[in-house]
Amino acid sequence: MSYYSSARFVTLGMFIIDEFSYQDDEGKPIVDRKEESQIGGGGTYASIGARIWLPPTQLCMVVDRGSDWPVPIQEKLDAFGPEMWLYRDQPDCLTTRAVNIYRGDYRGFEYLTPRIRITPRDLTGTRIERPEILHFICSPERAAVIMSEVREVPGWHPTTVYEPIPDRCVPEQLSALIKVLPSISILSPNAEESLSLLSMPSPPTKENIEEAAAKFLDLGIGEAGKGAVIIRSGALGAYVATREKGGKWVQAYWQDQAQVPDVTGGGNSFLGGLAAGLIKCGGDVYAATCYASVSASFIIQQFGLPQMEVTKDGGTLWNGESPEHRLAELHRRHQS
Template sequence: MSGSSVIRLVALGNGVWLDEIRRTGQQPIRDVPGGSVTFATVGARLFVPDEPRSIGLVFHAGADFPPDVIELFRSWGVTLDLKHVKAPSARGVVFYDEANDERKGFERLTKPLPITVDDLSGTRLLAASAFHFFGTAQYVEESVSHLVRLRQANHHSQTRPFVVWEPEAKSCRPDTLSAHQQAASSVNVFSPNHLELASFFADATATFDKAVIERHAAMFLDAGIGTNGEGCIIVRAASHGCLVMSRQVEARWLPAYYEPGSGKIIDATGAGNAFLGAFIIGWLETGSFLEGAICGQVAASFVIEQVGLPRLSGHGSSEVWNDCNVIDRLVAYRKRFKEDGEKGGRGGR
């Protein structure tokens, strides 16, 4: 994908977390970098091999933050804005279900160290083309409004960037539906997963139902996503793929890169965040929500192949992640998506 001298993406939220992975009968794995900021950043980074510095990564690091994790981020070649603080680094424990080895919970061990829009003042990151936000409706509304004001005060030519919002799961409830619909009008893309979307509605079904998901997604589109209602909703649905919908584009379902039982799925933690980071790069390159989602599915496939982050080796056009060229995987996925579409893979509404 083409290079650029500008910052393309900055992810904001509760910063970088240091996870302790606990599985029954195994020794804990400590200091695994995680959190929405980390995974959205790596998702975007996958798709800019020739211009890694176009991705910004900003976070607070306590005195106990592992130097090797910082070096890992530096090895990606991103524009790193590291803010050292006296507070302990953000840490948590990830628990897995003994029966199926799937993630079942997360417990915070420390307070989060969130990055706010104000942390971008006086940096190149403030002028980024796009932002990924993770948080509540109130947080996103206030942050986007403040971001626009700061960019206006700094005389940026593009005062309103492209914004993707990933809601906080605990805040997705029937009593917060209207607040989320209102906040969605201030962003370009609203992206809950299928369980979060279902949590807004009393008529949600226990079984996976594409028609129900499309109906619920349409309620956000009808309320208006984006300042002119021209935004998009993307419902990430794990092994079921994802739904892409806007007022201009009818419902489309994209398959997950790996099918259940393929043996390649090790840990889905962070896959949704990485999806959205890559989605943003795809959209910035093409202006297409669908092409962005295709990039997102490919990025998610790299994240689920291991516990933690995918492994980078090589440089520029010769770089590979987990020993695979990202663009080669993108080409293979796009071919499969086209074939699925010809066989009737289009979702209806």
């Protein structure tokens, strides 16, 4: 039987239950700083970033439920729309968990349980086979494997949004990245990752970010070099570039960093918002980046996921505000 996706956007990112460890400069626990376990994972944040703009029927991710699966977490997920989750029971495994370590300016991340990776083959025979846009977060070598599995499916040519995993954004990985870039539609590292991959000096500035984007384009992103690079640059905004139309800066929505208590998931949700923007804007990557910026703004303005409210007319508010209102404000800034 042949299946076609009912979801236009699918992420291969994982669902993770996040734990938190706050330590002083010597690595000792800070006893008065404790956070409860939270819903996490790059795939989860990307999905919520897309959900801000799209109905739940148009997006989906696979969620692996281990033997210790907490029912309250499923209730929280389903509140965003049960259609956007494809649950997969793993009775012989624990639900994927990781700890986020904060020690001074250092931030670490360690898995507490074995990872259960999701691949394009896992979509075969499900209701989310062959989505229009496919997002993944991984090393360049794994990206190559993912793209080889995509090519196994006759007639499937998704727009691919590749988010390099931070600890593989090192100069030694550049050759592997170069090999996979022609298969990738959109490459999106953050600023620090971009400079590291290309052996360029830090700290990030608009000038060296633009230079990095040009270098990535010269390496040949997408079929016939027609792909795009978007370098996510925190408070500086995001720089989006293609060979055809050049580069453009899109502002970060929050100009006052006091409004940003936690950046966890900001980049992932940015790319989910980007995917939604591509759908809503007919593939215009520059216009879609504004949607991405707004999606990230809702994620980073509090700890954990934003609050969604369905209005009487069927619309949605996020943290009590309309995404369309923030999008209009962002457009106004760029026009002034």
